[in-house]
Amino acid sequence: MENITIKDIARLSDVSVATVSRVINNNGRFSEKTRQKVLKVIEETGYQMNYSAKSLRMKRSFTIGILVPDISNYFFADVVQQLEEQLFDLGYSTIICNTGRNAEKEQKYLTILESKSVDGIIVISGANEDGIEFNFEKEIPYVCIDRKPKVQEDTVFISSNHYQGGFIATEELIDSGCSNLLLILHQEISSSSKERVKGFVDALKKNNLPYSDENNMFFVGTNKGEYRGRFKKFLDSHPDIDGIFTVNDNLGLQIMKFLLDMNISVPDTLKLIGFDDIPSAVYSTPTLSSIKQNTEEISKAAIQSLLKLIDDDESDKGKQIVIPVKLVERQSTNHKL
Amino acid sequence: MENITIKDIARLSDVSVATVSRVINNNGRFSEKTRQKVLKVIEETGYQMNYSAKSLRMKRSFTIGILVPDISNYFFADVVQQLEEQLFDLGYSTIICNTGRNAEKEQKYLTILESKSVDGIIVISGANEDGIEFNFEKEIPYVCIDRKPKVQEDTVFISSNHYQGGFIATEELIDSGCSNLLLILHQEISSSSKERVKGFVDALKKNNLPYSDENNMFFVGTNKGEYRGRFKKFLDSHPDIDGIFTVNDNLGLQIMKFLLDMNISVPDTLKLIGFDDIPSAVYSTPTLSSIKQNTEEISKAAIQSLLKLIDDDESDKGKQIVIPVKLVERQSTNHKL
DNA sequence: TTGTATGCGTTATCAC
């Protein structure tokens, strides 16, 4: 059987194409009887809508672009997967653009997304704090996940509660007996990292623990392992450190490896907690405690807001949606697996 | 400026829409002069093709479906990323379907892909050895990566040289001084694992080392950690084992953790090598030697073959394309990082 | 070498 169209459906169910279209889209008026009739024929014939025609006519592509810095990063991969799945169920295709944290590539992708006339764009995180340049010919709605939009009033910004994450990570260390905490983070600091830092500092304050930038914070550079010498010296000059919060799990595992290499026992001498709950957190010795982001809720919120924008409902514009995180306790903070 | 179409281009460059179309697609005859003229106007106006119209007219969606078992698996994520990037450059969108190794979900996705009338499908690996059921109304071309198609003559099958991988992994252990090797793998064995096993066995043979299923192979089940007791007993009864090849890196890291927990030193007492070269292989202590698959070449080959099929060029049908792998030496087989 | 005209499958605007 060749491609079957609404024309065929119309003929077989003895109505006009207009009516068939109305029934399919549940839009406009028609009697219950014709509805039944048409639906039956559709069922029998196995009719499938032609989205190209629909797109052409409606001037909508039913396609969403997703901008992601690095899909081999677990958190990003997880979010993308959620987005893809949920959008798919809603009849949307997705174009996933891996920018490699490269601003130039990002611009290039943005241009092509425009040319493919996507209905909307979801921007996940990004290279810098700069926000993102959207100099489109036509206005394309977009939402941001984990990246503050440049012009906040233009759109909506969804992210985990990184502040809360930083806070409960820190309290987990304190609860497991630490009183001299260290936060390890990268030099180039994202907006989400900034929140985690705030949570860390506030948790210390709340628990009446001392804090100073020099004694309780350590920065690592981009090139792997660069910091090992520096960090050793730091530890030597701060022998009282007994708990470490790394700004993410990858860094956490690196630090754990370093401590093991130095013969420093985790969690006996030093407790450790990361962020993201990546799968390998459970393969390390000891297993790594962490903070888990709710990627499903993040994605749900992002999609909901984006669809509203696409629908010209601007009530979410300027909003910031914050999703709670969860503590995952493991051996590195003295818990059983 | 509103959407600009070939009609506008035609008017502005003083030719007909037909000619504009010919120039754009470099198809049919036209003089160099008109080519220049049209291209100039296109450049100036920033014209962008409407893919919905093109699709409707050409009865092609310029969309490829990608079926993947689990995108949070590093190897799969890597392949998907490559596919996406390369297809994007070729003007194709992709729909990524994460099946979660669930046959039912897979069928459902397949149906929707058909309804979205994708031009082709790339199937990556899968739950079982059964191949995949393609009971489409219309024939959709597809290629398989790492999963033998059920009817091999129908399509093309691309995979790494898993045999070679198993072979050189084994020889790496032998080269670093091991003479009593163990292969650890999962109960449910994929076609690619099978090849790795063959390579393992043949490498032993070639090096005149003993081999028997009972002494040189250990199976683990699906639920994590199930095997720990059994494996301990196995090691106790096989004290001469001095090198382990795990069928993938995740398993390798699990085993490494187990050995550390048992106070068995890697690589001093026991050498270890995995497969896939996942990122965390470099965060473990010791770092894990591995076999790296060439995802770029795999993707390139898959796309090339698929596009041929879409173009009704059936010369690749029935072919099996094998991509070489590479050894990555690290501490777990006695190498410096 | 170029132009005219038709149709791809769908939705939306009118009429009735």
Add this chain to the structure above:
DNA sequence: GTGATAACGCATACAA
């Protein structure tokens, strides 16, 4: 409540 019909932007068969 329903039907005719005109668009949507593009590629192509056929004329010229």
